[in-house]
Amino acid sequence: MLATHRLGVVRHRNGARRRRWPHRAGGRAVTASGAAGQVALHALVIPDHDWTTLLARVRYLEQLGVRTVWVDDHLSHPARPSAPWLDAWSALAGWAATTEHVRLGTLVANPVLRPPAVLARQALSVAHIAGDRLELGVGAGYAATDHAAAGEQPWPAAVRSARFRTCVETVAALLAGDPVERDGVPVPAMQPSSRRVPLTVAAHGQKALRVAAEYGDRWVSYGGFGMTADDHLAVTRTRVRQLRAACTAVGRDPATLRCALLLGSAATTEEAVWLSADAVRRTVERYRQLGIDDFVFYYPPADVWPDGQVAEGVFEQIVADYS
Incomplete structure (x- = not known):
């Protein structure tokens, strides 16, 4: 059945709203690399090194047993535009061809x-x-x-919100093998993969959380920049509550949506999480109590944390603890 795309809406030809989540109420989320409630450890690799270094890191993470290696998606380093940088999708294709079992993804496209x-x-x-x-x-x-690279001024908040919904709705339809129509122009259906690509939706505001509730297999947040540890915990608690309410509002069981948190950077919180394995465990357990299933840590920690504040072997110990 043809899905017709409008700004912020994907509809069936008869106009009915198309909801994309893979499990109805009473089910359990299993497509986003794990059953709901099962804790998983992931790593985010920043592509600001040469290919040899990045590939070695990804292979090492696969050997350690992290669930997923993620890469962020920018045209250049947002804070250091002249730094070395590899395109996210080019890096993923290379890693896909040179690894065997670790999952790979964008955090976020x-x-x-x-x-x-x-x-x-x-x-x-x-x-x-x-x-x-x-x-x-x-x-x-x-x-x-x-x-700037795209030749545009930064989008106003309302435009960003609308384009975000449009992107998620359209991508979800195309990944499912459905044709869509944008501004009266048809986009042909694409042959879907043999296993549906799980969709992780990054969201902080209530409109974006609604998109995650409608289309996501997983929701992810980084919390925010320059926060105290207590404020970071509090804002995450609020967002999890809002996300669950959004799931209920669209008729979805909140238990079918995994929740992920990106942690481990000094830019987000002042908490010295990498001082010891116990410090990381305490952090993980605090957020587990809020309903976080997936913990994504920057790798290697020393790249994003001040000198002398990363205990030797702490990342490896935490992966072993939760594998």
């Missing part, structure tokens, strides 16, 4: 740089190379450097 149909095609291509090990994370985009 950037609609400022990638139109929805292009993003869907890139995801399906890498999923094919990876043997269906791909996890697709999608966000709203924020970096001024990305907007």
